[in-house]
Amino acid sequence: MQSNPIPDHVPPGFVKDFNLFTSPGMAPTPNGDPHAAVASVHGGAPIFFSPRNTRDGRGTWVITRASDQRKVLQDLETFSSHRSIFSSALGESWPMIPxxxxPPAHGVFRALLNPLFSPRRVEALERIVRQQASALTDRIARSQTSCDVMKDFAYPFTANVFLGFLGLSDSRSDMLLGRVSDLLHGNEVTRTAAAQSIVEFIDEVAAMRRKEPAADFMTFVVQAHIEGRSLTNEEVRGIGVLFLVGGLDTVAAAIGFDLAYLARNPNDQELLRNEPDRIVLAAEELLRAYSTVQMIRVATKDIDFEGAPIRKGDYVSCATMISNRDPAEFACPDTIDLARQDNHHTAFGYGPHLCLGAHLARREIVIGLDEWLARIPTFRIKDGTAPITHGGHVFGIQDLILAWG
Structure with a gap:
């Protein structure tokens, strides 16, 4: 029996039993390939209704064509991003900002925060980012011939970059990583506790920077003004939470999928090792092929969208891992071509809500790969081990044990 009722306005012909959490290939699986699993939807209808495509089992319309996803993501009036995903876990309703x-509040806050993540600002941060990557890879290279990449490198690297952006030491790294993991991948109890702990951390840092200003991200936020006023406590919190949650898991997952690919493809690994100038272009292709984020929008009015009867309040899924395997957009989309040109992927979203931290995320990924390849000898997945991959709102990989020597 169907556990998730299908809304009356959804015709039976539009219903497909699919979701990004537990469909074959997307539940936690040794050596799984969730990206190939989602790519299979391109053999069917361009839009369908999945009764179970969210963590809470709520149904969504799934948009498969990249061109259609761009239409949804560009239209803020019809497809809203306001869901209070994080705060709702605490029984509250403040938004992650921006x-x-x-509109129009989105544009106001976007204009405020854009300079913090501009290419020039990211270039200024590169020294700190590279220091973090080189310190971690040096430690691994000196003392180990294998490691759990996510625990020993990818997650500590992204957490330390975030803390450095806040002007804080690395001592809080383990706490942050544990809370973000519980939030994104735990059960209802652990997610609520993790959300509360993250809020407390952001509020603590904000309070500290009000008393002790410094040349860092949080000081800028607590001292900022919009439309002639200071930001409220909830607005400061909403900005800090988005940067924390958005910046840690997604970038770490990207690095993990990239290193897993290179471990399985020694020729490409050797190419990037011998010609590091290729890493920037290669990173874009790996972002396309191993995109990690599903974006959910909420219909603000009734609309027949490309033949689908979407009604006010319906959830609409724009999964980057689907659009970036669209054969109408990319030649041989399931083939990883590290020299692919004109790679107009949407790994960081599209339209007005294009990821604010995209420039920083790109530099973290490129620098992480560069420092890893410069210090770690030819590596492979350790014999007798199998990385676990999983789907979800953010695709991920764990137990990725690499060995060398």
Missing amino acids: LELG
Whole structure:
């Protein structure tokens, strides 16, 4: 019996039993390939209704064509991003900013925060980012011939970059990583506790920077003004939470999928090792092929969208891992071509809500790969081990044990 009722307005012909959490290939699986699993939808209808495509089992319309996803993501008036995903876990309703704001507030906050993540600002941060990557890879290279990449490198690297952006030491890294993991991958109890702990951390840092200003991200936020006023406590919190949650898991997952690919493809690994100038282009192709984020929008009015009867309040899924395997957009989309040109992927979203931290995320990924390849000898997945991959709102990989020597 169907456990998730299908809304009356959804015709039976539009219903497909699919979701990004537990469909074959996307549940936690040794050596799984969730990206190939989602790519299979391109053999069917361009839009369908999945009764179970969210963590809570709520149904969504699934948009498979990249061109259709761009239409949805560009239209803020019809497809809203305001869901209070994080705060709802605490029984509250403040938005993550600017992601969950609509116009005109979205534009106001976007204009405020854009300079913090501009290419020039990211270039200025590169020294700190490279220091973090080189310190971690040096430690691994000196003392080990294998490691759990996610625990020993990818997650500590992204957490330390975040803490450095806040002007804090690495001592809080383990705490942050544990809370983000519980939030994104735990059960209802652990997610609520993790959300509360993250809020407390952001509030603590904000309070500290109000008393002790420094040349860092949080000081800028607590001292900022919009429309002639200071930001409220909830607005400061919403900005800090988005940067924390959005910046840690997604970038770490990207690095993990990239290193897993290179471990399985020694020729490409050797190419990037011998010609590091290719890493920037290769990173874009790996972002396309191993995109990690599903974006959910909420219909603000009834609309027949490309033949689908979407009604006000319906959830609409724009999964980057689907659009970036669209054969109408990319030649041989399931083939990883590290020299692919004109790679107009949407791994960081599209339209007005294009990821604010995309420039920083790109530099973290490129620098992480560069430092890893410069210090770690030819590596492979350790014999007798198998990385676990999983789907979800953010695709991920764990138990990725690499060995060398």
